[in-house]
Amino acid sequence: MDGKVALVTGAAGGIGRAVVRALGQRGVRVAAVDCDTEGNVSWAEKCVADGLHVTPFTADVSRPGDVTAVVDEVERRIGPIHFLVNAAGILRLGAADALTDDDWTTTLAINATGVFLVSRAAVARMKTRGAGSIVTVASNAASVPRQGMAAYAAAKAAATMFTKCLGLEEARHGIRCNVVAPGSTNTPMLRGMWTDENGPRSTIDGVPDEFRVGIPLRKLAEPADVADAVVFLLSDRAGHITMHDLTVDGGAALGV
Numbered sequence: 001m002d003g004k005v006a007l008v009t010g011a012a013g014g015i016g017r018a019v020v021r022a023l024g025q026r027g028v029r030v031a032a033v034d035c036d037t038e039g040n041v042s043w044a045e046k047c048v049a050d051g052l053h054v055t056p057f058t059a060d061v062s063r064p065g066d067v068t069a070v071v072d073e074v075e076r077r078i079g080p081i082h083f084l085v086n087a088a089g090i091l092r093l094g095a096a097d098a099l100t101d102d103d104w105t106t107t108l109a110i111n112a113t114g115v116f117l118v119s120r121a122a123v124a125r126m127k128t129r130g131a132g133s134i135v136t137v138a139s140n141a142a143s144v145p146r147q148g149m150a151a152y153a154a155a156k157a158a159a160t161m162f163t164k165c166l167g168l169e170e171a172r173h174g175i176r177c178n179v180v181a182p183g184s185t186n187t188p189m190l191r192g193m194w195t196d197e198n199g200p201r202s203t204i205d206g207v208p209d210e211f212r213v214g215i216p217l218r219k220l221a222e223p224a225d226v227a228d229a230v231v232f233l234l235s236d237r238a239g240h241i242t243m244h245d246l247t248v249d250g251g252a253a254l255g256v
Helices: 014-024 037-049 064-077 101-129 150-173 199-205 223-234
Strands: 005-009 029-034 054-058 081-086 132-137 175-182 245-248
Touching (some): 005 014, 005 064, 005 101, 014 029, 014 132, 029 064, 037 054, 054 064, 064 081, 101 132, 101 150, 132 150, 132 223, 150 175
Parallel strands (some): 005 029, 132 175, 175 245
16 A cells, blocks of 8 residues: 555544544555644644655535545645545434434535545546545444434435445446444544433443444444554455445444
């Protein structure tokens, strides 16, 4: 992977940050893309201070113009994109019948349409070169219903199936497309769901009233755990793997 170029969306967030670092540590030249300019630049500067090749770019993945412009700029400034990681995502909680129009449209725009737009732009470049590897960071909620997470789960399910269909269509061009589906991971998104100091324990133990079984491995994932799975699927070690959905949730989805 040394010397190759990766574009990572959601680069200023919990899992995205970990992916940026994990790739940088393997010699990848990382284009870190996020709409949070300040947080993204700050994280990139920390990575550069550690000797990694990380360049920040600002873009909203739900805006086609932003996506086209940032992919063009990355290839112009850094080089041909070999790897794409779709890690941008947001969470809007609420009962399915209480979600607002904005909750629904914004969640789908970032978590699903963003995957479509960035993947489409990257694949257009990759297929001319006959190679590429894409990983979409989805969620175990894409396959297991969760109370209060209808918009998020629907968007992640859409992103998952889009990525698999893309993998089927682009296999002839040497492009592999896979999914990593995390469960509860120690990120600001998860911590924002907790209402008191019992949040970590209830996440691990489960909540019977909400039909959540908890985490059999008895621990939360760390962002680096998810990043390791992403890096594996991007790498040549996974060279014969495509359209795969790798769940990284400590057993919370019971293998579904």
